[in-house]
Amino acid sequence: MEKRELVIIGAGPAGLSAAIYGRRAGLDTLVLEKGRPGGQILSTNRVENYPGILDGTGTGLADAFRAHAELFKAEIRSVSVQRLEVRGGEKIVTLKDGREIAAGAVILATGAAFRKQGCPGEKKYTGMGVSYCAVCDAAFFEDLDVAVIGGGNTAVEEACYLTGFASKVYLIHRRDEFRADRLVVDCALANPKIEPVMDSVLESIEGGDMVERIVVRNVKTNERRTIELSGVFIFIGLLPNTGFLGDLLRTDGGWIVTDDRLATSVPGIFAAGDVRTTPLRQVVTAAGDGARAAMSAYGYLHAARCGG
Ligand SMILES: Cc1cc2nc3c(=O)[nH]c(=O)nc-3n(C[C@H](O)[C@H](O)[C@H](O)COP(=O)(O)OP(=O)(O)OC[C@H]3O[C@@H](n4cnc5c(N)ncnc54)[C@H](O)[C@@H]3O)c2cc1C
Numbered sequence: 001m002e003k004r005e006l007v008i009i010g011a012g013p014a015g016l017s018a019a020i021y022g023r024r025a026g027l028d029t030l031v032l033e034k035g036r037p038g039g040q041i042l043s044t045n046r047v048e049n050y051p052g053i054l055d056g057t058g059t060g061l062a063d064a065f066r067a068h069a070e071l072f073k074a075e076i077r078s079v080s081v082q083r084l085e086v087r088g089g090e091k092i093v094t095l096k097d098g099r100e101i102a103a104g105a106v107i108l109a110t111g112a113a114f115r116k117q118g119c120p121g122e123k124k125y126t127g128m129g130v131s132y133c134a135v136c137d138a139a140f141f142e143d144l145d146v147a148v149i150g151g152g153n154t155a156v157e158e159a160c161y162l163t164g165f166a167s168k169v170y171l172i173h174r175r176d177e178f179r180a181d182r183l184v185v186d187c188a189l190a191n192p193k194i195e196p197v198m199d200s201v202l203e204s205i206e207g208g209d210m211v212e213r214i215v216v217r218n219v220k221t222n223e224r225r226t227i228e229l230s231g232v233f234i235f236i237g238l239l240p241n242t243g244f245l246g247d248l249l250r251t252d253g254g255w256i257v258t259d260d261r262l263a264t265s266v267p268g269i270f271a272a273g274d275v276r277t278t279p280l281r282q283v284v285t286a287a288g289d290g291a292r293a294a295m296s297a298y299g300y301l302h303a304a305r306c307g308g
Helices: 013-024 039-043 058-071 134-141 153-162 182-189 283-305
Strands: 002-009 029-033 075-078 081-087 090-095 100-108 112-114 145-149 168-172 194-197 200-207 211-218 224-228 231-234 238-240 269-271
Touching: 002 013, 002 090, 002 283, 013 029, 013 039, 013 058, 013 100, 013 283, 039 058, 058 075, 100 283, 134 153, 134 231, 145 153, 145 224, 153 168, 153 182, 153 231, 168 200, 182 194, 200 231, 211 231, 269 283
Parallel strands: 002 029, 002 100, 029 075, 100 269, 145 168, 145 231, 168 194
Antiparallel strands: 081 090, 090 100, 112 238, 200 211, 211 224
């Protein structure tokens, strides 16, 4: 069985930052990533709040993180992790092809994924008008009407982004106030292409081969409204990518619980970034977590080597 000192699962900002710190600490470091390295920032156009990067794009920052990890000779392997378990005191990572890797320490940096709305039509029209990524798909809706579902920062910001393409953006939120930051909301509401539809939930997405309309229901009056449009962008939150862990670790609503050294409830397994319980899910916090988790893993491995 392949044996590695440090195995990092996930190559988003947290995993790649952990790889940089792991390699610089001299650890034999393997990063396992099921998609393109970079994580969620690959699906955003601009990243304006990562310190020192004044004109950042999501893909540019992702590529820079990856290049930095590779500069220090971290191995990034393209593969999905199916399971993590502790067997006979060893941490065993099982890959999609069934192969196993024994790790001295593991950093979980698998991030989070978009929450689905779960209404009729959502699944059928995903990729046919339903999207979870404005940056990826906005250009398909040039001069067409679209809806954005959600009321947080991502929903409101992506609604603004969509106005660069769509002729009209309905911003549908189930409450009477947006949760997004005041500045973001003010900016959106000042945009004549955005029509807020408050107190409303998405009931169904309908059409032929492609999306043609949605039905929304006002939660206060129960009145239904049909809106003719071509696209539906859903931004209603995130879910942790922890399904492959089973009940190995202590979690809270699926998010991994860590201490302040980012150790999980299982010795030698650490968690970093969006996947753990944390008050702020951002690139800067994920990258900071990656560094801390790598140094904690180093301390753990060093103590184990020295019989500590
Ligand atoms: C649309 C959008 C816009 C955003 N804009 C900003 C912004 O402007 N500024 C900002 O600071 N933050 C922004 N964020 C948030 C930021 O992207 C995240 O906080 C950050 O990417 C979290 O990093 P992470 O490494 O913890 O997780 P992620 O970025 O989610 O990376 C996790 C990685 O793990 C991989 N993975 C998951 N499961 C497995 C598995 N079983 N096996 C192998 N690999 C696996 C995934 O493929 C992914 O590459 C935005 C997010 C989105 C969705």
